[in-house]
Amino acid sequence: MVFRISRPIALTAALFVAGCSFIDESLMPALTGDDAEATGAPVPIAASEAEKNPDPTLSPAGAGAATLPANAPPVLGSTNFVTPGVTAAPNTGTFVGQKVAVLRSELGALQERLKLRNQQLQQIRNTTTSNSQAYHGTIAAVNARLQVGTTPGNPILINQWNQAQLQLERIGADISSMNSLANAVASDSSMSAYLLESTRAAYGLSGAIEEDHRQLAILEDETNRTVVLVDRLLNELSEDISRQTAYVGNERANLTTLSHSIKNGELLGASLANRAYLSTGPVASSSPVASTSTQNFNAGNRQPLVVIRFDRENVPYEQALYTAVNRTLQSRPQSVFDVVAVAPMTGGAADVALNQTKATRNARKVLRSLTDMGLPASRVNLTTASSGQAVTSEVHIYVR
Known part of the structure; x- marks a missing residue:
């Protein structure tokens, strides 16, 4: 042939x-022809001002995600969600004052749950990062062996491929943990919206004194900041889940192609699905x-x-x-x-x-x-x- x-x-x-x-x-x-001979010797290009900078400024996490290698894991969110706290105040003894005390207690309980959600989120992120590093380390070892050539169906590479598949499934399990956390935070979001609405409605109750309204204003402000915090937590979780889900799907396709490469004993490359699905x-x-x-x-x-x-x-x-x-x-x-x-x-x-x-x-x-x-x-x-x-x-x- x-x-x-x-x-x-x-x-x-x-x-x-x-x-x-x-x-x-x-x-x-066309990449050939008479013009190809006119390239001559390479022309040196002076370094730009940015390249000369001995102390470059690094972009925030996530800003450079688009420039990462195609096979790199997606950048997870890095926000540490800290609750604004609840200001203590004495009970005035009025009906409105008692209502304010109840709302303050419920807001404090909500913020304690949010602290727990934040701890869970940071733990999931650490676990996901660790699993991703282990997965890509295994894949890199397989690709390096295939790059220099090996025997078809090498049993060492087959074992490494099986290990990589298990590691990728662990990343998939991390996504399930993120989904469970997102459902819990969604419930907290409904609670925070309810507390904000109840706090604003308390202004219309009769029998209040000026101190009650002053405490209501402070409580409304703290509840409003809590609502914003919950929304940001939900948005970041949603973005992480979306990126990780797409990433795991692509890597599963890459594993299928890598399995074919191991069978033949030569490296092909990333899955063609990554190219075929670029267009919508x-x-x-x-x-x-x-x-x-x-x-x-x-x-x-x-x-x-x-x-x-x-x-x-x-x-x-x-x-x-x-x-x-x-x-x-x-x-x-x-x-x-x-x-x-x-x-x-x-x-x-x-x-x-x-x-x-x-x-x-x-x-x-x-x-x-x-x-x-x-x-x-x-x-x-x-x-x-x-x-x-x-x-x-x-x-x-x-x-x-």
Whole structure:
């Protein structure tokens, strides 16, 4: 098998492996030609003022989340929620004064619960950070071993993958703890809103003296600050839960791709799902489950992105296939792929039928590879075709 790589994706030339060929006329700009020789020696660029600063200013936690590596855990909130406290005051003995005393006691109890919620939140954050560090340490060890190459199905890497999966499940359990805490804080939020409404309603009660209203004003202010504190706690919890949930979902997809890499003994990269779901627009009108068409595929003027020739057993096509599809999704996240089983039209009717069966089997193998790499099934269509020019079973991948 021979690789054919068109001029627009010359960067993949380093991935030449017998069996696959890449062709793409529009996905990426040309990177070769006469202008490439005009680059010359590198031109030194002076350091900027920010780079010269010996004491740079660091952004607050969370501000730089967008610049973190793609495989880094999301930054958790760092606020330490401290209650404003409740000002003690003597009971005036009036009916309103007794009402103020009851409201003050209830506000104090609420703030004690909020102190406990804050302690629980800080503990969950510490645990989540520890679990994330352990998980990424294990993943880094697996990737480092795959990067230099290893044997297919290395049992050491399989054990490390199982350990990483358990560590990721611990992070998922931390999300459940956050959800439970958020439910408890939501109950506290209802209580704080009730106390604020009751405090304001107490101004309208008859039989109050000036001291009662003075205490009510202080209590209203402290209750209002407590309401704001609870709202901020809920918002930060909600953001943490949302980020962590998306993070764990992406890492589960990455683990699936990493499992495929361990099986082959070579590093592929992050799950293609991380690329495929970057766009929120409609991705395909086809069925979410790829189906096989018995009709000949009509490519028209389209050029295949990848051509895999199965002219021998165990064709090493997956690294080259991953690179081509990954680059396509980088430039066109909404791409849909047609996997076409191309059978040669040689021999008698029995030979043609046998060739079609073999080509379909190989195309399904490529389809499984794509889904193992994280590409959603809704992005892939599996069809068949016959060719008078093909001399062996081939699989063509087209982009649309």
